[in-house]
Amino acid sequence: MNSVFTTSAEENYLKAIFKIAEKEPGVVLTNALAAEMGTSAASATDMLKRLSDKQLVAYEKYRGVTLSETGNRIATDLIRKHRLWEVFLVDKLGFAWDEVHEFAEQLEHIQGEHLSERLDEFLGHPRFDPHGDPIPDAQGKWMRRTQSRLLTLTPGQRGVVTGVDDHSPSFLQYLAELGLSLGAELALIERTPYDQSSKVRIGEREAVLSEKVGQNLFVRII
């Protein structure tokens, strides 16, 4: 189907470009890409030339880069595989949601026919990964969802945890300790004007969550 051979490094760069453009639509700048990849700007420039030669990106010197149709498809497929593997690791192997990212970062690059289809089927066609992120379908179509940051709730409103905007193990572990896994219900009791912290009820317990948490936690209002 995708006749372009890509190395793991190339795939990771394509995914990084996709993720930056997802948050901040438009062209992606070299420094932003280098930062996302944890490499030097020189290395990013280097890779952009390679990706451009392979027609996976439209790259203009000094101006930035965007994914081509093919590049977009490869990135989408990579994200699909990443998230399917995460579902496997959590649902089938019993890992916690903060333990699976690095594994998936490797597993997403496994090459071969029909693997993602079979995995998808085995997992029961999951539509979201363990962090609440949508899994594009085999055709690369994305599911759109309405979710709100906890910070936007007003006192009295209730919500179901649907996702996170910070995937760091420390944040994920902290949420798990609070009982705030995907699907957990909470109610906003009050918001402190001084520091925007949120006092919430989670089941029987109450907890005070910082502005940072309020910013990084997504809920569906119910």
Next chain:
Amino acid sequence: MNSVFTTSAEENYLKAIFKIAEKEPGVVLTNALAAEMGTSAASATDMLKRLSDKQLVAYEKYRGVTLSETGNRIATDLIRKHRLWEVFLVDKLGFAWDEVHEFAEQLEHIQGEHLSERLDEFLGHPRFDPHGDPIPDAQGKWMRRTQSRLLTLTPGQRGVVTGVDDHSPSFLQYLAELGLSLGAELALIERTPYDQSSKVRIGEREAVLSEKVGQNLFVRII
């Protein structure tokens, strides 16, 4: 546990050394290693120096190589992971036994804590892979089994298919078509002295199997 960092390439070479020494105990020669890896002898020499620097092999110029304790452990663990993933692909994802090798060749290199333990548990601690090859346990211990080549059976003897000595997709597919999957029963009707071919009964059917098949098919005599 294993504090030595190894690249995929290094791991593949270690596994190749292990496999050659398994068939032909003693030191492994450069050319044999290069042949097994499908690389030039120069590349093999190159890698042997690297592995020797890392103390994963005992290498003497012009004399050959053997695995060190650590090298042996890494190779064993790699084979364990390879075979566990093959079980996953066949038992859980529904691939045929001739389709899984290349996937496992990649999956065996996935790095991270507790992955093989969890996978092993999820699969129910399988002791053999889809090709009948034993899966070493988490301590690296091997299970020994008595099996015979079909060629050693005498007319009238019956056997259960337990393994293959040729893992090529074409042989595996041929066996599957014959109904000779793992666990299948057969009975030797007669052996043609002229070309050592075996006339066998497989369930209701009869089939004539070449010497090559007789050589590469393992059975447990019942």
Next chain:
DNA sequence: AAATATTTTTAGTCTAGTCTAAAAATAAAA
């Protein structure tokens, strides 16, 4: 024991992917 054949190593080159330091282009400020 010499000559010949085979095996293995060395030498030199290549590519992908990284780096640092310097140069060039672009953007912002004076």
Next chain:
DNA sequence: TTTTATTTTTAGACTAGACTAAAAATATTT
């Protein structure tokens, strides 16, 4: 609009892992 700051690219170097061709070591014949 010129100067200064920032961003990006280029230049040059490094490593892992591959190659080919040549040299050296070992094994086999004569």
